[in-house]
Amino acid sequence: MTALPGPVSPPPRLLMGPGPISAYPSVLRAMSSELVGQYDPFMTATMTETQELYRQVWGTANEATLLVDGTSRAGIEAALISLIRPGDRVLVPVFGRFGHLLAEIAERALGEVHTIEVPWGQVFPVSAIEEAVVRVKPHLLALVQGDTSTTMLQPLEDIGALCARHGVLFYSDATASLGGNPFEADAWGLDAATAGLQKCLSGPSGSAPVTLSERAVEVIGGRRRIEAGIREEGDEDAPDFIRSNYFDLGMILDYWGPRRLNHHTEATSMLYGARECARLMLIEGRDAVMARHRLHGEAMLAGVQGLGLVVFGDVAHKMTNVVAVEIPEGVDGDAARSAMLADFGIEIGTSFGPLHGRVWRIGTMGYNARKDAVLTTLACLEAVLRRHGASVPSGGGVDAALDVYAGAGA
Amino acid sequence: MTALPGPVSPPPRLLMGPGPISAYPSVLRAMSSELVGQYDPFMTATMTETQELYRQVWGTANEATLLVDGTSRAGIEAALISLIRPGDRVLVPVFGRFGHLLAEIAERALGEVHTIEVPWGQVFPVSAIEEAVVRVKPHLLALVQGDTSTTMLQPLEDIGALCARHGVLFYSDATASLGGNPFEADAWGLDAATAGLQKCLSGPSGSAPVTLSERAVEVIGGRRRIEAGIREEGDEDAPDFIRSNYFDLGMILDYWGPRRLNHHTEATSMLYGARECARLMLIEGRDAVMARHRLHGEAMLAGVQGLGLVVFGDVAHKMTNVVAVEIPEGVDGDAARSAMLADFGIEIGTSFGPLHGRVWRIGTMGYNARKDAVLTTLACLEAVLRRHGASVPSGGGVDAALDVYAGAGA
Structure with missing residues (x-):
């Protein structure tokens, strides 16, 4: 580098992919607020307040509700490495790339991983999951929501009760779905759930909301190890201590908790x-946010169909906040994108693995679950x-939306 | 929570502790810049540009220079868990709390950890470290800089050559020192070094700059594991794969690199x-930034001595950017703080372990390595x-500074 670059100056973007998506303006403003010290009363109060906000986001009364400092993948690894002891059986139903990721992270934690799969x-x-639970008898079921x-x-909805009947811990990765699709941690019997900010919560990647049931906290509490530097007399390590310091949710809880x-x-x-x-979501209202994602997701779905595009997958089980369409014959998908x-x-966006180059993914999330964003995207698409050689009905996308x-009446 | 809280509104603070410290105003402005997509040409260009800036910050030509998404502790764990195979001998010279932390993280990675200690x-x-290297024959020497x-x-300065003579990998945690004290990754023969933003670099906690020598990259490359979801034919796992997905520096390098x-x-x-x-540091100039930290550190040191406070530790080996003083007899340290x-x-700040309640720590880092910050702190102290019962010479701190x-001539 001969000359030093100037201040960061991103180009204007409307992010209508599968995430990250554009942040709410007030989230960006919050990001530039002045720093305070780690144990400033304002800092600890803000942590406590944020925990309470996320309890409402998750639909839980779990005391153990906190953020892991890292991307959504950091939240997944913290949950899995804290809950899975080496040799523990883990069942991962895989219905896409992120199921594979849960299996991969569970394997890194030295779990004995069993997967079942359906076509992408x-x-x-529920019956397929129950059959596998009965057969595998896992310690933990790890299941992506979206x-x-x-x-x-x-x-x-019915998986938590199933897990409770069979004495299985139930974890879900709600990174892509939380905030745009219903999630009820307590009502659905979740023991652990993790997410990120960069999808329907409409913030930057880099913080992972996590919630843990009392049962999960007990498992984690049984795997305690105290740093030598702050160890006190009488503190003893569990033999099965968690093989990570950064992702030891017991330690992270001791930092977020009253100690x-x-x-x-x-x-x-x-x-x-x-x-x-979280604050923006709760001010708008959880139900209103879900309804907004549903509305704009439906408009985008109708719009891409109105453009003559074929929607990928079982539409009845689509997330509200993203739709995949097959790239039309003869169109160079990457060039068009x-x-x-x-x-x-x-x-x-494009997609991964078997779908790479075969589908585009179009999101309507968070700040961008908006009428003008949907209509602009359809008009431009x-x-x-x-111009890339497809035959499209004039105005078909915008009209349908x-x-x-x-x-x-919107 | 009955009513939802308002937008975040931190109180004004001058952060003169051991870190985190106040961010440079332009860093806070950068934090609120618009987001772009993960593979946006602007995003990948910004990643590449940031790597080059940090090469200059670290004093290295290492291609493998990048950020880990997490706090400085995430950078430490990424380096250690990627470099230490279970059973590898690791030598950690401990001269404070963060040496204990390196030992603790190396133990979580199932290294065979040997420590040597000096009094806090x-x-x-160098001779003590060489003696231990000869005796322990470690795979890795892990040493805190500050x-x-x-x-x-x-x-x-001389530890890299020592490690090279004995075939030992050399890692240093420069979290507290980088940007305020010289660090020359290449000239000093480092194989791995990690840091954070929240000390002399004057940014928020949450991103960990990391640099790795070719030798370190080779060790990590030998421990390769590919996610099932993006695995291609012919890809094979190493038997000694890294026991973390999030901190697998090989995978993180494949994301930051041309692939x-x-x-x-x-x-x-x-x-x-x-x-x-990094940009602010390089615009001011590395040498000028060091000189600034040295000057304001000396002024603060003279100031606290001018107030009659006893400085803790070997002043000849003090970091430029922080000083510890004994809390005067009869003063309630926490109440005064x-x-x-x-x-x-x-x-x-106060300190940890044996020094908790015994010393205060006063920092002069990054944006706050400034004349007005030093003088204001001394006058108020x-x-x-x-008012807390100490007998202090009137104006003794400010005058000495x-x-x-x-x-x-400043």
Whole structure:
């Protein structure tokens, strides 16, 4: 580098992919708030307040509700490495890329991992999960709620009761779904759930909301290890201590809890951002936010169908906040996507593994679950499709979406 | 919570503790910049640019220079868990709390950990480290550069050559020291080094700059494991794969490198902030930043001595950016510290373990390595000391600091 670069100056983007998506303006403002010290009364009060906000976001009374400092994947690893002892059986139903990720992280934790799979684009019937639970007798069931790789939303309502009947811990990764699709940690019997900010919560990646049931906290509490530097007389290690310091949720709980034992230095700006994401959701109202995601998701779905695009997967089990469409025959998917970004400033996504280059994924999440964002995206996509050789009905996308809005009185 | 809280609104604070400290204003501005997509050309260019900035910060040509998304402790764990195979011998010279932390994290990685210790307030002579290297024959030497718990700065200049002679990998945690004290990754023969933003780099906690030598990258490359979800034919796992997905530096390098393999979703706002921290340091100039930390550290040292306070530890080996002073007999240390914060808005710190309640730690770092910050802190500390029962020379702190500035023509 010969000359030093100037201040960061991102180009204007409308992020309509599978996430990350554009942040709410007030979340960005919160991110630039002044820092305070780690044990400043304002800091600890903000942590406590943020915990309470996320209890409402998760639908839980769990005391153990907190943030892990890292991306959504950090939250997943913290939950799995804290709950899975080496050799523990873990069942992972896989219906997309992120199921594979849960299996992979559980394998790194030296769990004995069993997977069941359905073809991409489908979800599991409860009976298939119960059959596997009975057969595998896992310590933990790890299940993605919404897998952005396929856009599918796995129903979780009845899984907690199933797990309780069989004495299985129930964990779900709600990264892609939380805030845009119902999630009821207590009513659905979750023992652990994790997420990120960069999807429907409409914040930056880098903070992972986590909630843990009392049963999960007990398992974690049985795996205690105290840092030598702050160890006191009488403190003893569990033989099965967690093989990570950073992701030891017991230690993180001691930092977020009344003992306030020093662990990491909480990422203050991310805390401010995470707090604002939850606050905005609760000010709008959980039900209203879900309804908004449903409405704009339906408008986008109708719009892409109105453009003549074929929707991928079982639409009845689609997340509200993202739709996958098959790239039309003859269209260079990456070139069209690049044109959307370079010429129109709008980002849409491709997918992973078997779907890479075969589908585009279009999101309607958080701040961008908005009428103008949906209509602009459809109008521009029509233009790009036409210039890339597809035959598209003029105005078909925008008209279909406007019909949905008219029907909803929106 | 009956009513929802308002937008985050931190109280004004002058953070003069051992860190986190106040961020540079332009770092806070960078944090609120608009988000872009994960593979937006602007995003990948910003990642590449940030890598080059941190090469200059670290004093290295290491291709493998990147950020880990998490606090400084995440960077430490990523380095240690990626470099230490279960059973590997690890030598940790401990001269404060953060040496214990390195030992603890190495133990979680199932390394065979050997420690040597000096009393808090001292550092190791090279000969003591060499003696231990010869005796233990470690795979890795893990050594803190600056341990804020004691304020000591371990000289590293000759340790790399020692490690090279004995075929030992050399890792250093420079969290507290980087940016305020010289660090030359290449000239000093480092194989791995990690830091955080919240000390002399003057940004928020939550991003960990990491640099790795080619030798370290080779060790990590030998421990490869590919996620099932993005695995391709012919990809095979190493038997000794890294027991973490999130901290697998091989995977993180594949994301930061030209292959751009999807791993986590990079924390965009933290990236913006980290980039700005490095950019400000390089615009001011590395040498000028060091000189500034040295000057204001000397002024603060003279100031606290001018107030009649006894400095803790071996002053010849003190970091430039923090000083520890014994709490005067008869003064309630926590009450005085609380008064500094509540009445004057100035934060100073206490310490850990054997020094808790025995010393205060006062920092002069990053944005707050400034004349007005030093003088204000000394004037207010004098007032607080007097009101808490200490006998202090009137104006003794400010006068002594001003003498240092006058002597330096500052």
